[in-house]
Amino acid sequence: MIKIRIKHCSEADEEHAASFRQYAHTFHYPNIICVAKAFWKLPEGYLMGILAHEIGHILSDGKGGEEGANREMYKRYGIHIQYVDSEYGRNLEYISKEDIRTIFNRINIIF
Ligand SMILES: [Zn+2]
Numbered sequence: 073m074i075k076i077r078i079k080h081c082s083e084a085d086e087e088h089a090a091s092f093r094q095y096a097h098t099f100h101y102p103n104i105i106c107v108a109k110a111f112w113k114l115p116e117g118y119l120m121g122i123l124a125h126e127i128g129h130i131l132s133d134g135k136g137g138e139e140g141a142n143r144e145m146y147k148r149y150g151i152h153i154q155y156v157d158s159e160y161g162r163n164l165e166y167i168s169k170e171d172i173r174t175i176f177n178r179i180n181i182i183f
């Protein structure tokens with residue numbers, strides 16, 4: 073099972089301040105997803121949707137960009153990353169409760 077760590081990063085806070093729908097980034101440290109403080113206030117579907125997308129970037133080694141990240145998660149785990157407009161941002165990643173369960177069953181996320 074792959075292991076992914078989540079870490080607060082002040083650069084992620086700056087990115088979120090500059091661009092509201094930006095809550096996380098990856099490739100700053102190996103196998104770590106950096107998140108802004110605001111990330112922790114997101115409802116579960118968005119929070120896990122963003123994580124799923126960032127994990128997709130790690131698993132696809134950054135190849136294929138945004139689409140490549142989502143494709144990788146579908147190919148490996150059958151996870152379908154959706155894009156939803158809400159008060160938390162336009163076009164934000166979102167996954168279903170079933171896909172959230174799949175993530176917890178298949179990926180070791182260390183919060
Ligand atoms: Zn960072």
Ligand SMILES: [Zn+2]
Nearest residue numbers: 125129138141
């Ligand atoms: Zn991305």
